[in-house]
Amino acid sequence: MKVSMTVNGQQRTDEVEPRLLLAHYLREVCGLKATNIGCDTTSCGACTVVVDGLTVKSCTVLAAQADGAQVTTLEGLAGPDGELHPVQRAFREEHGLQCGFCTPGMVMAAIGVLADNPDPSDREVREGLEGNLCRCTGYHNIVRAVRTAAQAGPTAGQVPQAQEVQA
Amino acid sequence: MIPGPFELVRPGTVEDAVAALVEHGDDAKILAGGHSLLPLMKLRLAMPSVLIDIGRIPGLSYVRVEGDEVAIGAGTRHHELEKDPVAQAEVPILPYVASQVGDPQVRHRGTIGGTVAHSDPASDLPTALLALGGSVVAQGPDGRRSIPVTEFWLGFFETALEPDELVVELRVPRTGSAGWGYEKFTRRANDWPIVAAAAVEGRVALANMAGAVVRATATEEALARGASIEEAAALAAEGTSPSADMHADAEYRQHLARLLTRRALEKAAGAGAAAA
Numbered sequence: 090m091k092v093s094m095t096v097n098g099q100q101r102t103d104e105v106e107p108r109l110l111l112a113h114y115l116r117e118v119c120g121l122k123a124t125n126i127g128c129d130t131t132s133c134g135a136c137t138v139v140v141d142g143l144t145v146k147s148c149t150v151l152a153a154q155a156d157g158a159q160v161t162t163l164e165g166l167a168g169p170d171g172e173l174h175p176v177q178r179a180f181r182e183e184h185g186l187q188c189g190f191c192t193p194g195m196v197m198a199a200i201g202v203l204a205d206n207p208d209p210s211d212r213e214v215r216e217g218l219e220g221n222l223c224r225c226t227g228y229h230n231i232v233r234a235v236r237t238a239a240q241a242g243p244t245a246g247q248v249p250q251a252q253e254v255q256a
Numbered sequence: 257m258i259p260g261p262f263e264l265v266r267p268g269t270v271e272d273a274v275a276a277l278v279e280h281g282d283d284a285k286i287l288a289g290g291h292s293l294l295p296l297m298k299l300r301l302a303m304p305s306v307l308i309d310i311g312r313i314p315g316l317s318y319v320r321v322e323g324d325e326v327a328i329g330a331g332t333r334h335h336e337l338e339k340d341p342v343a344q345a346e347v348p349i350l351p352y353v354a355s356q357v358g359d360p361q362v363r364h365r366g367t368i369g370g371t372v373a374h375s376d377p378a379s380d381l382p383t384a385l386l387a388l389g390g391s392v393v394a395q396g397p398d399g400r401r402s403i404p405v406t407e408f409w410l411g412f413f414e415t416a417l418e419p420d421e422l423v424v425e426l427r428v429p430r431t432g433s434a435g436w437g438y439e440k441f442t443r444r445a446n447d448w449p450i451v452a453a454a455a456v457e458g459r460v461a462l463a464n465m466a467g468a469v470v471r472a473t474a475t476e477e478a479l480a481r482g483a484s485i486e487e488a489a490a491l492a493a494e495g496t497s498p499s500a501d502m503h504a505d506a507e508y509r510q511h512l513a514r515l516l517t518r519r520a521l522e523k524a525a526g527a528g529a530a531a532a
Contacts, residue, residue, distance in 0.1 A: 109477075110294075117260070134359070137361055143335070145364055149290060149295060151291065153264055153309070154287075154309065201361075219360070219445035219446045220446050221359075
């Protein structure tokens with residue numbers, strides 16, 4: 090079947106099998122490999138991307154379900170001049186990563202947290218990231234990074250291409 | 257993991273979805289958010305040859321007051337229910353319980369109709385709906401019918417739905433400011449409940465204590481007789497047959513049922529002070 094969607098601002102149409110998962114579509118058809126597949130069972134959140142303004146785990150969404158949608162992956166966050174998104178910048182400043190495997194999903198999920206609540210407490214960040222696992226257990230710095238990103242204002246809870254992330 | 261191959265049908269109306277169910281029978285499954293079905297398909301525990309994607313049918317997501325009841329469209333996603341002002345005012349247990357499902361990403365996809373039709377005994381929203389009372393509205397080739405929630409969940413992945421019917425709406429009584437409680441025990445933040453208890457106006461339902469969500473009838477009868485919360489909650493595990501798994505054995509689940517029932521009833525008695 091044919092699916093059409095906007096991925097990181099680029100409109101594309103591809104012929105896919107109905108059973109193709111969005112995570113595999115992004116990685117293998119679009120060649121966007123920042124989106125990691127960790128547990129493959131909707132638990133770890135490494136495959137989190139933003140679809141029509143909402144964070145989702147792309148290992149549990151069919152590419153066909155995203156037909157017609159606006160999809161943003163980690164690759165779509167930085168500006169054309171390479172300027173980092175406020176959440177990316179804060180993860181770097183606060184060293185919000187160790188091995189880095191969970192990081193793309195953490196960053197996308199953090200944008201969703203900030204869209205829902207622009208100035209979360211530590212506890213609210215932890216609850217908002219409950220669907221993302223860091224097996225290095227580097228959570229303290231991740232929480233700190235999200236709170237630092239919040240100081241950048243509303244852009245921290247938004248993805249580019251003027252797609253507003255909803256609560 | 258990749259699901260087995262299937263044909264995808266994308267009806268534009270509920271009538272077309274029902275027609276597809278009639279045409280394909282047992283080979284077909286309804287796809288809504290997919291957060292129960294797709295994991296099963298990836299594990300090849302389910303291999304439907306046809307998926308009927310109802311996610312593009314307009315008008316299936318709503319929460320509105322109709323007389324003494326609140327009507328909730330089957331396509332209402334958990335995060336929508338969580339934030340819905342009508343649900344918060346009229347039946348506040350539901351938005352709270354919706355907020356306890358999985359994690360934010362899961363709540364962005366999962367639908368109330370999906371979790372109802374799936375009949376996993378460890379689901380949060382069916383437990384709350386069973387305690388609330390009310391009904392499941394199903395649509396088939398002969399039109400709509402209403403099934404009381406007490407007759408809907410028959411067992412593990414088994415409901416009173418006919419193979420050619422689809423859940424289109426949930427109807428629950430307006431509880432307003434009446435007290436309620438929902439207590440869920442998990443080991444990890446985004447897990448299914450090992451056991452959960454929902455209490456609303458003297459009715460108590462339990463998750464994961466049998467093949468399907470169940471009412472704690474001995475507790476309800478004791479409350480009706482005027483027993484104290486402590487006495488009534490001590491009866492919560494009566495007649496239950498919970499399974500044993502790596503998280504808990506049956507005896508421990510029965511202990512949790514009594515404990516969580518007591519806490520849920522205490523919160524309900526605290527009138528509205530139920531949000532954890």
